[in-house]
Amino acid sequence: MAGRQAAGAAPTAAGDPVIERAFTLMSGFDPAHRVLSLSDLARRSGMPVSTALRLARQLVAQGALERRGRSYVIGLRLWELASLAPRTQGLREAAMPVMGDLSVATGQHVLLAVREGSEAVLVERLSGRSAMTVLYRIGGRLPLHSTGVGLVLLAHAEREFQEELLARPLMHEPEHRPVDHTALRRRLADTRRDGLVIVHRNVPEPLVAVAAPIRGESDDVVAAVSVVIPAGDMDAKRVGPAVRAGARAISRALGAPSALRPPKSPEPGD
DSSP, X not given: OTTTGGGTOOOOOTTSOHHHHHHHHHTTXXXXXXXXXXXXXXXXXXXXXXXXXXXXXXXXXXXXXXXXXXXXXXXXXXXHHXXXXXXHHHHHXXXXXXXXXXXXXXXXXXXXXXXXXXXXXXEEEEEOTTOOXXXXXXXXXXXXXXXXHHHHHHHTSOHHHHHHHHTSOOEETTTTEEOOHHHHHHHHHHHHHHXXXXXXXXXXSOEEEEEEEEEOTTSSEEEEEEEEEETTTSOHHHHHHHHHHXXXXXXXXXXXXXHHSOOOOOOTTX
C-alpha cells in the first residue's frame, strides 16, 4: 500500500470513510519515505493539514503510527496485526525450515511471495551473510512479469487475469526495457510445464533467480519460493532441483494432494 496516494492520486474527499482516509494517510509511507513530518503526510496523502493531524493523532493512539520527534513512523501495532494474516501465517511456518536449508546450501537469498492483485508481495526473505545485493525487502511488491516468484504466480493465475495483464504494455524495470509479450506467453507455458522458472537479471548486479510454485490443500498455487544467486556463481540448473524439491516439501506441509504423491521423474537436463 506504500506510497500509492503520493503517486498523483486525487486528493481525498472530506466525506470519505474514516478507515479509507486513515489508509490513505499511511500510504504516504514507502521504502524511501519511512519517516514523515505532518506536512509531508498531508502533502503525500492529498489531505488538508488539519485532517492529517486529526487522523495521525488517532492512529498514534491506536499504535498504528508512532511519533519520532516531530515526525511519524509506522507503528508496531500494524506489524502485529499483519503477522496474523491467514494467507501468510501457516505458509511461513511451513516454509521457514525449507527456506533455512536452501539459504544454508546456497549462502544467498531465499524469497517467499504471494500474489496480491497484479503484483507479488514478498512475505519472507532469508539471506546469507555474503549474499549479493538485491532490491527485494519483506513486505515489498515485485512485478509478476519479470521476477522469478512473479512469473510462477502469473503462470498459475486465472486465465482471465493473465489475458488482462498481457493486454497491457509491460516494461522490465529498472532496466526500462519493453516486455516481449510473445516470449512472455511462451515462458509462462514453460513454467507451468516444468514446475520451475529460471530468470536472468542484470540489476542491481548480474543475478539468476530460480523459482518454483507452492500449492495449498486445494492444490492451487498459493505462493512461490525462489533462490537468488549471483550470475556465474553456481549452475542454476543444479539449483533448480533443490528449489523444486523445497517447494514440494512446503506444499506437502500445507496438505497439497499432488505433493503427497510420488514425484514425477525429472525432466532431461534437470
